[in-house]
Amino acid sequence: MDFDFTPQEEAFRAEVRDFIEENLPMNGTLQEIQAWQKAVREKRWVGFSWPESVGGGGGGIAQQVILKDEMAKAHAPPLGTCFMGLAWVGPALTEYGTDEQKQAFIPDILDGKVQWCTGYSEPDSGSDLASLKCRCVRDGDEYIVNGQKIWTSIAMWSQWIILLVRTSGDGSKHDGITCLLVPMDSPGITVRPIKNMSGGAIFAEVFFDDVKVPVSNRLGDEGQGWKVTVSALAHERSSxxxxxxxxxxxxxxxxxxxxxxxxxxxxxxxxxxxxxxxxxxxxxxxxxxxxxxxxxxxxxxxxxxxxxxxxxxxxxxxxxxxxxxxxxxxxxxxxxxxxxxxxxxxxxxxxxxxxxxxxxxxxxxxxxxxxxxxxxxxxxxxxx
Ligand SMILES: Cc1cc2nc3c(=O)[nH]c(=O)nc-3n(C[C@H](O)[C@H](O)[C@H](O)COP(=O)(O)OP(=O)(O)OC[C@H]3O[C@@H](n4cnc5c(N)ncnc54)[C@H](O)[C@@H]3O)c2cc1C
Structure with missing residues (x-):
């Protein structure tokens, strides 16, 4: 086990520290935060681990750790503002998206122009997520979705949802799951906020009633949703x-x-x-x-x-x-x-x-x- 970073990695650390000293917002004003977001985006530190071909920074594992490390020590604002887009939607698109999907979604995630929410959990499927039941049937070039999600964080402020649905009941429970990218303003979606114990409402129940989703909004193959979800979570995890x-x-x-x-x-x-x-x-x-x-x-x-x-x-x-x-x-x-x-x-x-x-x-x-x-x-x- 070698805990030392290479001279190149230490040089990167020095670059990050200099940047923080120059750009860290002092008073937390909106203008300061916006200037910070613009500066980190220009540095390609938003989506730093993503390939350069999709607009990311192409950063290696050690550099990712150094960047996160220095940002955490300085109490810096987040790198980017589309939180779930950056955490797993973008990585999933990078690995499984078509070229059209990458072009359509990734720039807005990096620029923080949209918010994504995550429609995985259901009333009877949380820890055992693979038992999810939200029903999805193909009808020509569209899927028709019916069912309910719960605990969907920031559903009420999101433009898009990454959704896991059941397209088949055959075979293992993991095999019948498909991943869809759905606009939150689709007819048939109802969002009902849930109040939490500290008084705020940051998550919601989301209901789908005959919601039509173009087949071109499927991420990965039909029945591949579980793989898409798991692999998107498997990037830098040193903690x-x-x-x-x-x-x-x-x-x-x-x-x-x-x-x-x-x-x-x-x-x-x-x-x-x-x-x-x-x-x-x-x-x-x-x-x-x-x-x-x-x-x-x-x-x-x-x-x-x-x-x-x-x-x-x-x-x-x-x-x-x-x-x-x-x-x-x-x-x-x-x-x-x-x-x-x-x-x-x-x-x-x-x-x-x-x-x-x-x-x-x-x-x-x-x-x-x-x-x-x-x-x-x-x-x-x-x-x-
Ligand atoms: C703040 C917050 C934000 C969230 N945001 C989202 C979101 O954006 N999108 C989304 O899809 N979901 C979200 N969730 C939901 C979260 O993923 C689920 O709450 C979690 O997966 C647990 O599922 P559950 O609530 O159904 O509990 P259950 O799975 O019903 O578990 C209840 C209890 O039983 C225990 N238990 C369950 N199975 C076992 C087992 N096999 N062995 C031992 N003990 C077991 C659990 O540990 C727990 O104590 C959020 C949750 C929270 C708290």
Whole structure:
């Protein structure tokens, strides 16, 4: 295992740092953020890992890690604004899209001109996504879609949805799934926002009632939807940038513990809290070392698989633990509603304590990660 970057990679790091120093928005104004987005796009750092032929940056794995790493350390705004488009729609289009589809969709994703949402989960198909039932029947040059999706983040603000539908009930459940790219203003689509526990509504139920989708909007072959979805998620996954986010949160948490009092003394002096903070610190370091291991494997050209579940599990549990620790450190002020003026740091910790579902459930629940680790890494039997 070699943790050193090459001189060329270090030169790239220096370039990124210089860019950040020159361009990082200072006051977070709209103009500053727009200027930042324009500058990172000109640098081809939006879609940095995508091939240059589709307008991406053609960046290698180590460079991707350096870029994310430096951006996370500087608390920089995101690289690009079409979040799901950049996370998986673009990578899926790059691998499975026709030339027409690439030309039609990728530039708008890179330029942040559209938002995409993701129509995978259904009321009875979440963890077991391959059991999805949203029905899709071909009728000449069109598909007709009927069914329901749920937990569709930002559905109400998106122009497009990447949709998984069932085109066949024969064979294995994975084989009958097809991926479609559907305009959200198609007749027959109804979006009903769902309120979450922190009071906002960022996701929705989406209903499809005889929605017509041109066959030319199918991504990949009919029945290939599962493969399209899985492969789009398999790009850089070292989790190094998540580690920086957690290190930053822990540093802020230690500072909070020095400022808040428990039994008349700084909370940082409480042995129980100190032990939990130390345990979180050690866990983040374990996550960082695992991340370096994944990176080394990727640089050797190896594909990552189930091993990334270890860091997903660490991250999910750490996000919950840091939120809970922060509320305990604040003592009786902890449970107060965010925004109340007696809550430290503008209610940032209250928000963190309530926002864990995004990280914990979003990419597969901890139970599912544990199943993967048990069965695929430790080789334990499915049924004991
Ligand atoms: C903030 C947020 C944003 C989301 N955004 C989107 C989105 O944009 N698009 C989208 O399609 N989906 C989205 N989701 C949905 C998310 O993918 C699902 O919630 C997730 O896959 C879990 O599915 P579920 O909610 O149906 O829970 P279930 O799968 O019903 O699980 C319920 C409980 O049972 C446990 N469980 C399930 N199966 C097993 C098993 N085999 N072994 C052990 N335990 C098990 C789970 O761990 C969980 O605790 C979002 C979710 C959240 C929280």
């Amino acid at each position: 190094i940038s998540e580690v920086h986010g957690l290190q930053r949160s822990l540093a802020d948490l230690k500072d909070l513990a020095r400022r808040c009092k428990k039994n008349g003394r700084p909370a940082a002096e409480d042995p129980g809290l100190r032990a939990r903070i130390a345990r979180a610190d050690a866990r983040i370091e374990a996550m960082r070392l695992n991340g370096m291991r994944y990176l080394t494997a990727q640089l050797r050209g190896e594909k990552l698989g189930s091993e990334t579940s270890v860091n997903k599990l660490h991250r999910a549990e750490l996000e919950v633990e840091l939120g809970e620790l922060a509320l305990e450190i604040q003592g009786s002020r902890g449970p107060l509603a965010m925004g109340a003026d007696v809550v430290p740091d503008d209610g940032k910790w209250q928000r963190m304590a309530l926002s864990w579902p995004e990280v914990v459930i979003g990419g597969g629940t901890p139970n599912i990660q544990r199943n993967i680790i048990a069965e695929r890494i430790l080789g334990l039997p499915k049924d004991l």
